[in-house]
Amino acid sequence: MKRFPGMTKQRIFSLFFLLILLYIAFFTGENRQQPDKRTTTRLLMGTLVSITTWGVEESREREGVKAAFAEMARIEGIMSRHQPQTAVARFNAGLPHQPQPIPVELAQLIEKAQHIQTISDGSFNPGLGKIIELWGFSTDTPPQTPPSQNKIDEWLTHFKSGPGLVLSQIQPSQPTLGLTNSATALDLGGIAKGYAIDRAIEQLRKAGIENGLVNAGGDIRGIGHKGDKPWRVGIQHPRETERVIAVSQWPNRKNGDMALVTSGDYERFFMDQGQRYHHILDPETGYPAKSGLLSVSVQADNALLADGLSTAFFVMGEELTRRRYRESPGVEVLLIRQDESHWKSEGFQGEWLGR
Numbered sequence: 001m002k003r004f005p006g007m008t009k010q011r012i013f014s015l016f017f018l019l020i021l022l023y024i025a026f027f028t029g030e031n032r033q034q035p036d037k038r039t040t041t042r043l044l045m046g047t048l049v050s051i052t053t054w055g056v057e058e059s060r061e062r063e064g065v066k067a068a069f070a071e072m073a074r075i076e077g078i079m080s081r082h083q084p085q086t087a088v089a090r091f092n093a094g095l096p097h098q099p100q101p102i103p104v105e106l107a108q109l110i111e112k113a114q115h116i117q118t119i120s121d122g123s124f125n126p127g128l129g130k131i132i133e134l135w136g137f138s139t140d141t142p143p144q145t146p147p148s149q150n151k152i153d154e155w156l157t158h159f160k161s162g163p164g165l166v167l168s169q170i171q172p173s174q175p176t177l178g179l180t181n182s183a184t185a186l187d188l189g190g191i192a193k194g195y196a197i198d199r200a201i202e203q204l205r206k207a208g209i210e211n212g213l214v215n216a217g218g219d220i221r222g223i224g225h226k227g228d229k230p231w232r233v234g235i236q237h238p239r240e241t242e243r244v245i246a247v248s249q250w251p252n253r254k255n256g257d258m259a260l261v262t263s264g265d266y267e268r269f270f271m272d273q274g275q276r277y278h279h280i281l282d283p284e285t286g287y288p289a290k291s292g293l294l295s296v297s298v299q300a301d302n303a304l305l306a307d308g309l310s311t312a313f314f315v316m317g318e319e320l321t322r323r324r325y326r327e328s329p330g331v332e333v334l335l336i337r338q339d340e341s342h343w344k345s346e347g348f349q350g351e352w353l354g355r
C-alpha cells in the first residue's frame, strides 16, 4: 500500500533538507548545548513531523510525544484520501447522490472547512477531490502534463451545477454527508494537517507539557517558550528550498501559543513547457491558482485556521487577502510575490531576512 503519495525520492530529500533548515533556524546564534531540548521525528501524513519539547522530565516527555504522534496517526486514519479504509476514502468510494453516515469528528472538520469556504468566498473548497485527482496531485507520481482543456471544462460544468457537499447535522451524533454532483469529492488536504497539529498539541498539554513545538513539514504550532526565549522558526524560501527567507517568532502571544502555516506553489508541482503547475487549485477555473503569489504564511491562534486560511489566501491573491484577513481575529499574514518581494501585515511577528 502506498501510504505517502507525493513522497518521491526528490520530495523525501527536500523534506529532510527542510528539517535541517529548521534545525539550523532553531539554533541560530545560540549555545548548541541544550540539554533541556528534545526532538523526535516521524513520517506521518506524507511529511516529516517533529515534536520538540523544552525542559520536560524524560518519562513525561516520552509519554506526551508518543500520545501526540498516536493522535496524528489516528487523524490520518480518518481524513486521508490515500489509505483505502479511512472515513474520507470510504465516503468518496460510496454511491453519489445518497447521503452517507460519517463520523462526528469528520463532520466537525468539514464544518470548519465550510466556514473557511464561506469567509474566502469559495476560494477554499473541501470538495475538490475530483479535480485534484484529474490533475494527479493525489497520486504518488503526478503526471508531467496538465489534463486536457476539455476535461477541465467538463469538470467545471458539473462542479458548478450545485453546491457540492451537503453536510447534515440534524442529529449531531449521527451526521451525514451527501453530494449534489459527480464532479465533487471530499479532499481535506488543505486543512487536515492543521487539525492534526492542534490535536497533537492537546495531547502534549494533557501530558503536562507546557513548552513544546509541533512541526509538520514547516507547518507549526508552538506553546510556551524555549527556556527564557520565544520559539523561533524559519520560513522556507519559495524558490531555494535550502534557504530561510523569514523568521517567525512570537514573544508577545499569550502563553507563547501560536500557529504558523505556509502554503506555496513549490510544495507539490510539475513543470511543463516552462510553466509551473502546482497543487493548490482555483475552484473557479479548475487550474492551479494564478494569484501572483509564491507563498502565503499565516499566523493564527490555532493551526487549523492558519492551515485553511493559508490555502484560501493563496488562491485569493494579495489584494483580496489584504482587504479581508482582518475579518478573522488574531490572523496575521506574510505573503511572497512572484518577484520575491513580500508584504506582511502589521501584527505579523517575525522578521524578513530576504535573499
Ligand code: AMP
Binding pocket: 123, 124, 125, 126, 128, 132, 137, 187, 188, 189, 190, 191, 262, 263, 264, 267, 279, 280, 281, 282, 283, 307, 310, 311, 315
Ligand atoms: P495546503 O498545502 O495546506 O495549501 O493544501 C493544499 C492541499 O489542499 C492540496 O494538496 C489539496 O489536497 C487541497 N486543495 C487544493 N486546492 C484547494 C482549494 N482551493 N481549497 C481547499 N483545498 C484545496
Ligand code: MG
Binding pocket: 189, 190, 191, 263, 306, 307, 308, 309, 310, 311
Ligand atoms: Mg492549508
